[in-house]
Amino acid sequence: MKTLRFPLYLALGAASLLSACKKDKDKDEAKPKTKTELLTDKSWMMTAQTVNPAMRTNSGRVITDLYAEMDPCDQDDLLQFAKPDSYTLNESNIKCNPNGPQSFPGTWSFGNNESTLTLKLGNQAPNTYNIEEISDNTMRLTETGTSGGASYTITYTFSKR
Numbered sequence: 001m002k003t004l005r006f007p008l009y010l011a012l013g014a015a016s017l018l019s020a021c022k023k024d025k026d027k028d029e030a031k032p033k034t035k036t037e038l039l040t041d042k043s044w045m046m047t048a049q050t051v052n053p054a055m056r057t058n059s060g061r062v063i064t065d066l067y068a069e070m071d072p073c074d075q076d077d078l079l080q081f082a083k084p085d086s087y088t089l090n091e092s093n094i095k096c097n098p099n100g101p102q103s104f105p106g107t108w109s110f111g112n113n114e115s116t117l118t119l120k121l122g123n124q125a126p127n128t129y130n131i132e133e134i135s136d137n138t139m140r141l142t143e144t145g146t147s148g149g150a151s152y153t154i155t156y157t158f159s160k161r
Contacts, residue, residue, distance in 0.1 A: 035114050038134050043078040048157035085109055089121060
């Protein structure tokens with residue numbers, strides 16, 4: 001009788017070890033991506049740009065959809081982020097200046113406990129955006145500013161490509 005217990009205990013022990021390994025593997029697979037991983041794993045294309053409150057254009061129209069006002073050559077641009085801190089603005093299919101470069105280098109960094117994203121393109125001044133959302137498919141950034149004494153919030157929405 002004693003000899004039957006040993007194989008049974010051995011089988012139960014092996015089964016519990018295997019199930020423990022499986023649980024650890026499941027934990028690793030369920031580990032959420034970091035913001036850096038979400039930012040750098042694909043290219044991003046702007047799909048919307050809005051302003052709140054509505055803004056008056058130079059021609060006197062009142063608008064909230066800034067994306068519709070953009071040139072097509074800017075609407076198809078791709079942002080390609082790389083680790084640790086570089087990114088490229090790629091002109092994609094429609095170049096604004098046919099004789100200009102296809103891409104422009106820049107740098108990026110997170111700030112304020114990864115709640116802001118600062119982008120610096122070439123020798124331009126850096127711009128800092130609040131990160132409202134960053135996921136596997138969507139990035140939504142906001143910035144605030146003033147024009148003519150009024151405060152505005154601009155929201156940029158990007159999709160992965």
